[in-house]
Amino acid sequence: MLYLKRRIQRRREVKVEVEKGEEEEEDSLELKVEKEKEPEEAVEVQEGDAEVPTEKGDEPADQKEVERGLMDPEGGHELLEEDEGEKVDKGFIDACVYVKDRMEEVSSPDKEMRQVLVVLYQEWFKVSSQKDSQADTVRLYLRQVGLTTPTLLPYVVNLTDGNGNMALHYSVSHSNFSVVKLLLDTGLCEIDNVNKAGYTPVMLAALTAAESPDDLEVAHQLLRLGDVNARSRQAGQTALMLAVRHGRVAMVKLLLSCGADVNAQDREGSTALMCASEHGHTHIVRLLLETGRCDASLTDKNGRTALSAAEEASHQDIAELLKSGPSEPASGASLL
DSSP states (O other): OHHHHHHHHHHHHHHHHHHHOOGGGHHHHHHHHHHHHHHHHHHHHHGGGOOOOOOOSSOOHHHHHHHTTSBOTTTTOBOOOHHHHTTSOHHHHHHHHHHHTTGGGTTSOOHHHHHHHHHHHHHHHHHHSSTTOOHHHHHHHHHHHHHHOGGGHHHHHTOOOTTSOOHHHHHHHTTOHHHHHHHHHTTOOOTTOOOTTSOOHHHHHTTSOOOSHHHHHHHHHHHHHSOTTOOOTTTOOOHHHHHHHTTOHHHHHHHHHTTOOTTOOOTTOOOHHHHHHHHTOHHHHHHHHHTSOOOTTOOOTTSOOHHHHHHHTTOHHHHHHHHHOOSSOOOGGGGO
């Protein structure tokens, strides 16, 4: 805890330096202030979701940590070696302990609590949410939180920044599927959380180019756990519509296998089939038709059907396919 206090004291000293700085240094000092404010803005977003779920039932907490891969199942021994524990920022762990002991204060934090939360936010997002975040490092942090402050693990996993993004949003967006799997395997992710742009991690996954068997397996895990038919706030699009628009064939297959509604319509009345027809995605049109659930007669608010959309865009091959229908339904095995 002394380490954390020193970090907080250092932050206070920086603020004093900013206040006493000379005019010619104002530009650079203002940048420091802005960088400090960003995590605090994230704190304000998270304050409404500060309550930490408590363990239910009589099941020992250690057993839950074993199930999450945080402890050795043989006798409940810690999996972290001493040198591994040293790789976890001490200020981060001290911040976790501080917050755990004062959770009732998080919703209306005083100055010291806000400073501690800044340390917690900065370190977690630095470790978990960068394009080059390493799964091994994220695993160490998750294990250490699970061992030192297990009741705080749900809070840490679901922290949101100023844009409403969790680590899961970022790791999915970066196609960092090894980190995605670690987060999902905790069993604690609030998978259907919507960021400020109106998207869930499932919707972001629809835009990724997951191709390797391992990545597809993790993407499939995410889609099974989340709501594949949730709609974006602005346009009312589903994950399937987003995948179709961007021509993500593998994701379209996964979404269909997870129960995506092929006839869902966005706020303009457009369907996934209309979108695929308009953009010339012949293979996707065939996949949608082969489900046997696709209603090609649906119209959007302008009275267009999938066929008229294909004809207007001069995609004659798709127009012919829509007129004739699919030859044979796709087998379930081909979806993965």
